[in-house]
Amino acid sequence: MRVVTETWWSEALGRQKSVNVVLPPGYAPTGRPFPVLYLLHSYGGNRRTWLTCPSLADCVAAHRLILVLPESGRYWLINDAGGRRYEDYFVHDVVGQVEKRYNTVASRSGRAVAGFSMGGATALFQTLRHTDLFSVAGSHSGAFEAPLREGDPYTPYRSDRRLMMPTVKDHERVWGPVGSAVRQVYDPYRLLADKDPEAPLRLYLDVGEGDYERMIAMNRNMRDALTAHGVSHEYHERPGGHDWSFVDAGLPRLFGFVRENVHAA
Template identity: 85%
Template sequence: MRVVTDTWWSEALGRQKSVSVVLPPRYAATGRPFQVLYLLHSYGGNRNTWLTCPSLADCAAAHRMILVLPESGRYWLINDAGGRRYEDYFVHEVVGQVEKRYNTVASRAGRAVAGFSMGGATALFQTLRHPHLFAVAGSHGGAFEAPLREGDPYAPHRADRRLMMPTVKDHERVWGPVGSAVRRAYDPYRLLAGLDAAASPRFCLDVGEDDYARMIAMNRNMRDALTAHGISHEYRERPGGHDWAFVDAGLPRLFGFVRENLGTV
């Protein structure tokens, strides 16, 4: 697996930022262009977190895709309540720089975005907000109702040191208080109501059977909302919890779905 680090000055964020780019075997700067899958990490991750998935290299090679791994740490890739413009950074700078530097299908038909937990939800938010930009969105255990969260629904699990869910303070420094303009802007159910089903991107969602009850519920809610709006999607509940082992087990199907649907919408 050939991994390249690209760094540039981000006008949106006012500092240097880097992304990791995974190039498939036989990548060439000329000739037939490559489709791109942007992979977004979970809360607290970074641009190398996805590289810990054992199946990633084989999936990228089998489907002839460039993978782009941006990072936002404990912030979401949104324009948030603290004034951080991560959405602008992602949809304009990251996509723009990748298409400037690499041999890509530089159109909606060549772009997909997916993620885990925070990243899975953000993949859906940004696809709903920019349906002209991405043709496919995928999510593993997506935290879709983060804009609707009140209090700390994960309080009973805080004794587990492995828990990577934001506290109330950390959540509100991104989303603002309940009822904020940022929360309204990214409310996925409001965004779905304004989407043209006939020209909609395609969505692939799954969640672990042993995930947190709240996570399972919000994924079922999203499945039901997509169905109610007539949006084409695939939804699965499969063995696993809220962890990267669950993500890795689902990568072959995610990559297959992306490959099947890119260029068809």
């Protein structure tokens, strides 16, 4: 697979930012346009994290999709309590620049967004908030209830250096205190209740059977909420924990779902 690094000035963030773009075999700048899958990393990741998945190259080769890998480190791709405008960066700067520079299907039917953990939740938030931009979303172990978090539910796991969950301080520098305006804006259940009924969506969710109890519970809660609101979705619980090995094992099914539900023109 061919990986291109693109860098431009972000008006939303007020600085230079880079994304990685993965081009499928047969990509051409003219002719039939390509659907795009935006892949969002987990807490603390970057635009290279997805490239460490061993299955990614095969999935790119098997599906006619451009991948776009933005980065936000330990910040969510939202307009957060600290004044960082990562949502504006994503939906305006990233999507806009990609469609200027590449031969893409520039409509909601040709755009999908997916992610892992923090990225999986953000993929859902942005799809529900921007149904004019995205028609398909996917999540591996999405942290959907981050806006509802109180205290540190991961205290028993803090001795594990592999833990990818923010402390209370780090969480609140993005989300603000409990009850903040930012938390209310991104409350996933409010977003579902307020979504545009005229914009059909297709969502994919999975979670590991060995994941944290809270993570499994919030994924089941989201599955039930999607069902209650009549949102078309596919849901799976499969072997694995909260790690990139679990993500890698699920990539073929995620890519297949996306490719079935986006359109080439």
